[in-house]
Amino acid sequence: MQTPTATEQAILDRAADAPMLTQVEQWAKVNSGTGNLAGLKTVAGLLADAFAALPGTVRLVAPDPVESVDAAGTVRTTQRGDHLHLRVRPDAPVQLLLTGHMDTVFAADHPFQSLQWREPGVLNGPGTADMKGGIAVILAALKAIEASPLAPRVGYDVMINSDEETGSHASAALIAELARGKIAALTYEPALPDGTLAGARPGSGNFSVLIHGRSAHAGRNPEEGRNALVAAADLALRLNALKSLELKVNPAKIDGGGPNNVVPDQAILRVNMRPMTPAAMTAAEVALRGTIANIQRDHDVHCHLHGGFNRPPKPLDPAATRLFELVRDCGAALGLSIGWNATGGVCDGNNIAACGVPVVDTMGPRGGAIHSSDEFLITDSLAERARLSALTIARIAERGTV
Known part of the structure; x- marks a missing residue:
């Protein structure tokens, strides 16, 4: 000293x-x-x-x-x-x-x-x-x-x-x-x-995923719709499953939906990701984009990703x-x-x-x-x-x- x-x-x-x-x-x-x-x-x-x-x-x-x-x-x-x-x-x-x-x-x-x-x-x-x-x-x-x-x-x-x-x-x-x-x-x-x-x-990134589906009557022809709210919920669950020792994931909010008799055609998922290392940050972004692509394929919706990692680890x-x-x-x-x-x-x-x-x-x-x-x-x-x-x-x- x-x-x-x-x-x-x-x-x-x-x-x-x-x-x-x-x-x-x-x-x-x-x-x-x-x-x-x-x-x-x-x-x-x-x-x-x-x-x-x-x-x-x-x-x-x-x-x-x-x-x-x-x-x-x-x-x-x-x-x-x-x-x-x-x-x-x-x-x-x-x-x-x-x-x-x-x-x-x-x-x-x-x-x-x-x-x-x-x-x-x-x-x-x-x-x-x-x-x-x-x-x-x-x-x-x-x-x-x-x-x-x-x-x-x-x-x-x-x-x-x-x-x-x-x-x-x-x-x-x-x-x-x-x-x-x-x-x-x-x-x-x-x-x-x-x-x-x-x-x-850790690092931190905030993302908004805009999901565009197709509206339809909930009783007469729901099969012709593409439910953006369901796609957003599925995306939240899949992203949540990415959590590990190297990555924290917090699906925080879903905006969207409307009347009970209408298939919702738009939803927005807000999610925060916190990678522990630069390598984990790179992997998280790859996984995020890959998961969004899978949601587009599985739900026949279109997604737009907004945001990014504003705080590196x-x-x-x-x-x-x-x-x-x-x-x-x-x-x-x-x-x-x-x-x-x-x-x-x-x-x-x-x-x-x-x-x-x-x-x-x-x-x-x-x-x-x-x-x-x-x-x-x-x-x-x-x-x-x-x-x-x-x-x-x-x-x-x-x-x-x-």
Whole structure:
């Protein structure tokens, strides 16, 4: 264990003193569900003002268009909010990427809108842990680095997107662009309540299968119809049977059907697939397309596949392992026991790792019950994780490598 130097200790003290709780309370009071464009605009403005305290250039980046299939089978374009991007010292010898997201899973009309203290040090509220707390940690750590003599050695891009909770379709290209040339990345999803980090992650893909059959009278001539709802149900069962240790499959919803006396001519199956490895992802897509072809043949229907794998698997390769070990060692220097486990969840860390950049993607504060009205933030962990990030960044800057 390497004891913090005097320079590092000054960085740690400054990081811990940042007004993170006040920031979290301010930001979490504004609803910023992924579809709430007005709320996202407000939060983006608050974040732009906060990150303007750092050197460099802050800008709001327009989202890429996102296509989705509605319940009627129509492909529509969905508007997302702007993303925040800060660039500091792009010519410095060490280049890092730090990412977070401003959106939450709670829509503007969701009943979970306010903050309350569950007990001293435990704040319940939408986005407190996932991940407005993480954004506050990013800012605190970087302000501490900027006040140190190490600042000229490290440059960084900070990206706070508006659509992580729905798969980052509107920000994936921006993430890939900013990951280019970075030696490491840190993403600020919350750590588990005990401080454990997420290690390896599966990939994830969301698919909509539009099934076109033929309508007919359910009593007079049903044999002339082609029941799209039955075909969708059969497809759901066949895809469900693809599950294995290497692949999770979740047929989630079927849209379609109509009056009882009409053979339904259209249905839409929604399905999520989570492969554990790149090879499993390739095999899953082949199996998905093959199963759809068999459904077309067996039910005499026409199918159209929409969607894809937007989060590639994130295995722990040697470079990623070195970064995790650095974070662990920095934790040890601070009296923290840092471990990591594989998880079934996905995040922007998947996208960054797919660019060949090692990433630790749970650098945010400790919290839990995310994506529910019981979401909570352990507020003492704001300073704890700001110190951990600041020391990690400082040591990467000192070494010039991970």
